[in-house]
Amino acid sequence: MIGFVLRRGAESLLLLLGALLLVFFMVRLTGDPVSLILPMDAPMAQREAFREAMGLNEPLYRQLAGFIGGALQGDLGQSLRFRQDNLELIWQRLPATVELALAALLFAVLVAVPLGVLGGMNPGSLADRMARGVGLLGQTVPSFWLGMLLILLFAVELRWLPSFGRDSLASLVLPAIALGFSGMGQLVRLTRSVVLEVRSSDFIRTAYSKGLRASHVSFRHVLPNVAIPIISVLGIQFTYLLGGSIYIEVVFAWPGLGTLLEGAIRDSDFPLVQAMTIFIAFIAISIHYLTDLCYSLIDPRIRTG
Amino acid sequence: MVGDRSRLARAKALAHQPVSTGLGSPRPLLRRLKGNLGGMLGAALVLVVALSAVFASYLTPYGPTGGDLMSARIPPLWVEGGSNAHLLGTDQLGQDLLTRIVYGARVSLLVSFLGVLLALTIGVTLGLIAGYFGGWWDTVISGYTNLLLSIPYLVLVIVVATILGPSLTNVILLFGVTCSPVFIRFTRGEVLRLKEQAFIEAARGLGAGTWRIIPRHLLPNLIGPLITLATFEMSAMIFYEAGLGFLGLSVPPEVPSWGNMLALGRQHLLTQPWLAIYPGLAIAITALGINLLGDWLRDTLDPQARGR
Numbered sequence: 174m175i176g177f178v179l180r181r182g183a184e185s186l187l188l189l190l191g192a193l194l195l196v197f198f199m200v201r202l203t204g205d206p207v208s209l210i211l212p213m214d215a216p217m218a219q220r221e222a223f224r225e226a227m228g229l230n231e232p233l234y235r236q237l238a239g240f241i242g243g244a245l246q247g248d249l250g251q252s253l254r255f256r257q258d259n260l261e262l263i264w265q266r267l268p269a270t271v272e273l274a275l276a277a278l279l280f281a282v283l284v285a286v287p288l289g290v291l292g293g294m295n296p297g298s299l300a301d302r303m304a305r306g307v308g309l310l311g312q313t314v315p316s317f318w319l320g321m322l323l324i325l326l327f328a329v330e331l332r333w334l335p336s337f338g339r340d341s342l343a344s345l346v347l348p349a350i351a352l353g354f355s356g357m358g359q360l361v362r363l364t365r366s367v368v369l370e371v372r373s374s375d376f377i378r379t380a381y382s383k384g385l386r387a388s389h390v391s392f393r394h395v396l397p398n399v400a401i402p403i404i405s406v407l408g409i410q411f412t413y414l415l416g417g418s419i420y421i422e423v424v425f426a427w428p429g430l431g432t433l434l435e436g437a438i439r440d441s442d443f444p445l446v447q448a449m450t451i452f453i454a455f456i457a458i459s460i461h462y463l464t465d466l467c468y469s470l471i472d473p474r475i476r477t478g
Numbered sequence: 479m480v481g482d483r484s485r486l487a488r489a490k491a492l493a494h495q496p497v498s499t500g501l502g503s504p505r506p507l508l509r510r511l512k513g514n515l516g517g518m519l520g521a522a523l524v525l526v527v528a529l530s531a532v533f534a535s536y537l538t539p540y541g542p543t544g545g546d547l548m549s550a551r552i553p554p555l556w557v558e559g560g561s562n563a564h565l566l567g568t569d570q571l572g573q574d575l576l577t578r579i580v581y582g583a584r585v586s587l588l589v590s591f592l593g594v595l596l597a598l599t600i601g602v603t604l605g606l607i608a609g610y611f612g613g614w615w616d617t618v619i620s621g622y623t624n625l626l627l628s629i630p631y632l633v634l635v636i637v638v639a640t641i642l643g644p645s646l647t648n649v650i651l652l653f654g655v656t657c658s659p660v661f662i663r664f665t666r667g668e669v670l671r672l673k674e675q676a677f678i679e680a681a682r683g684l685g686a687g688t689w690r691i692i693p694r695h696l697l698p699n700l701i702g703p704l705i706t707l708a709t710f711e712m713s714a715m716i717f718y719e720a721g722l723g724f725l726g727l728s729v730p731p732e733v734p735s736w737g738n739m740l741a742l743g744r745q746h747l748l749t750q751p752w753l754a755i756y757p758g759l760a761i762a763i764t765a766l767g768i769n770l771l772g773d774w775l776r777d778t779l780d781p782q783a784r785g786r
Contacts, residue, residue, distance in 0.1 A: 188625060191621070192625065199638065309769060309773075312765065313713075313766040313769055315717050315720055315761050317724055318758030318762070321740075321747055321754045321755075321758070322755070322758070329748060329751075412630050413631075415630055416630035416631060416632030419632060419636065419725075420725070423724070423725070423744075435725060438636070438640050438725065438726075450633060450634075450637045454629045454633075457630050458628050461628070
């Protein structure tokens with residue numbers, strides 16, 4: 174187990190280093206980072222001064238060492254627009270995004286798991302057809318479009334819920350539904366297919382042939398085995414929601430990382446874009462690592478396999 | 479002599495016996511589409527969208543850009559103030575919404591089709607190399623794959639698009655490269671599995687080299703599932719392209735694409751809601767068509783996955 178923890182830990186660190194390199198070279202791949210940041214008609218003198226201030230005149234290996242050394246010490250540079258540490262800006266906005274992603278995950282799980290279990294337990298029933306329908310809808314409705322439709326219906330027409338901002342729990346409802354919708358579709362499909370698979374396995378047949386009641390088999394034998402794969406995808410779902418929240422935050426003017434990133438792109442605040450990419454990659458890699466550890470606790474085959 | 483020849487014949491028979499049937503010939507595939515309601519509906523929807531993309535200029539009297547300011551902000555026909563000259567209404571420049579939606583299909587289909595084709599080409603090539611040759615090749619290619627997959631996809635795409643700047647070529651390249659890990663992973667896994675099977679060993683025993691085994695024995699067994707995978711990726715890519723357009727990072731803003739139109743729709747959501755509703759509906763219909771088609775393809779090409 175300790176070997177597994179260390180091996181996956183080392184892999185995660187390597188991935189993080191790779192992500193840093195990727196971001197570093199991606200910015201320089203198109204040639205001059207200055208042209209990404211300064212307006213096109215900036216005078217030569219201003220460009221030179223900027224290059225000097227940003228350390229872009231130093232040799233590439235010195236820039237790389239400075240960049241990675243800074244990142245390892247938690248220094249992700251300064252925002253051009255806010256004149257403030259990028260990491261500070263990110264920490265300020267992080268709670269709102271985590272809150273939104275968690276609410277979306279909760280919504281997805283609360284709808285998807287019961288529906289998927291009901292559908293998988295009774296193939297061909299009304300619940301099963303609903304589960305398949307919801308699964309398909311999740312793949313066909315773009316989240317940001319759904320967000321706008323929800324605003325038009327529940328905020329403009331019915332006036333039940335607020336359409337933007339983060340003032341009360343009520344303002345969390347619409348963005349969470351819009352963000353969680355496609356994840357809900359995926360979870361329904363997964364739950365349903367896992368239930369179908371478990372139900373047709375040998376140990377369930379054995380349970381029935383022992384003469385156990387159907388309800389006993391469902392609750393004691395099927396459901397516990399359905400839980401494992403579902404728990405294991407929740408971590409992946411969460412990182413997916415962090416990315417997807419960019420669009421939803423823009424639609425609902427939610428003061429989180431998404432609107433921060435959108436603003437940074439609009440204002441060509443490239444240091445901030447770079448810092449946010451690294452930060453989000455760090456979170457995603459960490460979550461992936463933790464998910465693997467949890468999973469290996471539940472299912473020992475992973476450790477050796 | 480006789481023993482040798484029969485062994486040779488057996489090996490030959492085995493070598494020509496694919497593990498899964500894969501595609502077969504196209505005619506029975508189309509015949510199997512009859513009678514499958516979901517598949518037929520999906521094919522019909524995709525056909526309608528593709529045809530309107532190709533024949534956009536014949537379908538509508540208006541051009542994709544440049545409107546008549548006199549007829550700006552007209553609501554759809556069935557809303558009060560609607561005009562039958564503009565079925566779905568117009569935007570603040572007087573551009574016909576339906577026209578722009580029809581032209582928008584071009585961008586969506588072009589980006590998703592060429593993007594998937596590029597991702598497929600890169601992915602299958604690298605996946606074959608990693609799976610077949612192993613060693614350092616595998617280490618490097620798998621490292622690249624894991625790296626791209628470790629950054630949340632939407633964030634990766636947004637950052638790369640910011641760096642590249644908005645243009646059609648850039649968006650296609652961007653999706654081609656960033657979607658390739660999905661195909662690399664799949665191809666590598668399948669090659670590793672197939673490599674150990676008897677029919678490949680038999681082919682090798684008959685003296686078939688790498689350049690015969692890969693095109694004649696490995697690729698035919700990959701085509702079926704790869705087509706299914708590519709179909710679903712194409713529908714996902716339509717979403718991603720629209721998402722980039724929504725943030726102003728896809729094709730230039732004056733080009734009619736569904737994402738660009740949704741970005742405009744958001745700005746005028748409260749005053750001209752139709753600008754947001756109908757381009758999104760076009761995305762949903764297209765994605766529904768492709769997904770139904772993909773579900774049917776998967777059930778047909780891989781009968782074990784039916785209904786899953």
